[in-house]
Amino acid sequence: MKTIHKSYKYRIYPSETQAVLLAKHFGSCRFVFNRFLHTRKEQYAKDKTSLNYYDNAAALTELKKTADFEWLKEVNSQCLQASLKNLDTAYKHFFKQQNRFPHFKSKYDRQSFKVPQNVSLVGDKLVLPKFREGIKAKVHREMEGKILFATVLKSTTGKYYVSLTCEVAHSPHAKTGKSVGVDTGIKELAILSDGSSYENIKSLKTKLKRLKYVQRQLSKKQKGSAARHRQKRKLGVLHEKISNSRKDYLHKVSSEIVKNHDIISIEDLAVKNILKNHCLSQAMSDVSLGAFYAMLEYKAAWHERDFVKIDRFFPSSKSCSVCGWVKEDLTLSIRKWECAACGAHHERDVNAAKNILQEGIKILSGCGTQSDKKQKRDEALSLGKSATPEAHKSLAYG
Numbered sequence: 124m125k126t127i128h129k130s131y132k133y134r135i136y137p138s139e140t141q142a143v144l145l146a147k148h149f150g151s152c153r154f155v156f157n158r159f160l161h162t163r164k165e166q167y168a169k170d171k172t173s174l175n176y177y178d179n180a181a182a183l184t185e186l187k188k189t190a191d192f193e194w195l196k197e198v199n200s201q202c203l204q205a206s207l208k209n210l211d212t213a214y215k216h217f218f219k220q221q222n223r224f225p226h227f228k229s230k231y232d233r234q235s236f237k238v239p240q241n242v243s244l245v246g247d248k249l250v251l252p253k254f255r256e257g258i259k260a261k262v263h264r265e266m267e268g269k270i271l272f273a274t275v276l277k278s279t280t281g282k283y284y285v286s287l288t289c290e291v292a293h294s295p296h297a298k299t300g301k302s303v304g305v306d307t308g309i310k311e312l313a314i315l316s317d318g319s320s321y322e323n324i325k326s327l328k329t330k331l332k333r334l335k336y337v338q339r340q341l342s343k344k345q346k347g348s349a350a351r352h353r354q355k356r357k358l359g360v361l362h363e364k365i366s367n368s369r370k371d372y373l374h375k376v377s378s379e380i381v382k383n384h385d386i387i388s389i390e391d392l393a394v395k396n397i398l399k400n401h402c403l404s405q406a407m408s409d410v411s412l413g414a415f416y417a418m419l420e421y422k423a424a425w426h427e428r429d430f431v432k433i434d435r436f437f438p439s440s441k442s443c444s445v446c447g448w449v450k451e452d453l454t455l456s457i458r459k460w461e462c463a464a465c466g467a468h469h470e471r472d473v474n475a476a477k478n479i480l481q482e483g484i485k486i487l488s489g490c491g492t493q494s495d496k497k498q499k500r501d502e503a504l505s506l507g508k509s510a511t512p513e514a515h516k517s518l519a520y521g
């Protein structure tokens with residue numbers, strides 16, 4: 124039996140006293156993060172040397188001994204150390220070029236702190252160090268496994284949540300003998316090579332309209348006014364709703380695809396992205412697609428499925444999935460076409476998904492055209508640069 128990590132997010136309802144202590148935790152962890160980010164920057168500016176986690180942790184211990192910073196003792200010290208580790212990780216990711224430079228945390232953003240140890244869920248109570256009496260939690264789905272750590276969150280709309288990361292014993296789905304290519308789009312979230320499809324979240328369109336409206340109203344309100352504050356809260360609530368319903372849907376679809384197939388092949392998003400236009404709905408769909416790809420990938424790993432990401436541009440829409448002939452003049456408006464070489468009839472997106480599957484199987488068997496990352500990026504960039512707007516458009520849906 125193998126184990127996997129799973130997260131469970133629950134809404135929590137602290138009492139007034141607990142809310143005060145939570146606020147101290149949020150504030151102290153943010154303070155520690157910001158202060159040592161500042162120290163690290165200063166040190167580097169001074170003599171180009173770097174401080175690491177251990178330097179920071181030692182300095183924090185000293186700091187807590189001084190009268191001015193005694194208040195740091197009121198909170199769980201492990202949370203403060205976790206905040207330093209978090210800063211250290213942010214630096215490491217930056218140096219590995221995985222992330223931008225760490226920035227100062229603001230009290231106006233979403234608040235969070237990590238509790239690395241001694242977390243339990245007893246009935247409908249979340250028990251943490253300094254909160255031994257437990258914080259009321261709404262456990263809407265049963266948690267499995269052993270809790271590794273917790274992250275306590277407060278949204279900009281003032282709601283509290285806890286995210287519990289657990290180690291869970293896990294048995295993979297049975298083999299199905301089926302493979303699938305997945306194409307993604309704006310109108311449909313996913314089009315499968317077997318001809319079925321999942322449309323994008325139905326309610327999203329109306330919600331986006333409402334979002335635009337609320338945003339416009341916000342821009343009309345006077346800065347610093349109570350009305351503006353109220354409007355901002357409204358906007359936050361709406362964002363939260365959209366993001367929750369989107370996430371639920373992505374989970375449902377990704378679980379289903381992984382459950383029903385042994386091989387899942389998909390085009391890398393980075394390559395798709397370089398080649399397409401940008402607008403609001405596009406940007407929103409990018410966020411979803413990124414999350415969707417990530418879900419497919421980790422769920423495939425959980426269930427020992429083969430997951431292939433085709434990380435290089437290839438004309439998935441333009442090629443005939445039966446004979447390989449390439450229809451060069453395929454524009455975006457053409458949804459159905461006939462192959463001039465073999466006469467096959469194609470639904471545009473299903474044909475693309477079929478090609479994605481074939482390419483994925485080639486890669487798995489070791490004779491695909493997957494390139495190394497740098498070459499892929501250079502190619503994609505040069506494609507993006509040299510193309511005229513028209514060519515760009517047709518390439519985008521290539």
Ligand SMILES: [Zn+2]
Pocket residue numbers: 443444445446447448462463464465466467
């Ligand atoms: Zn053909």
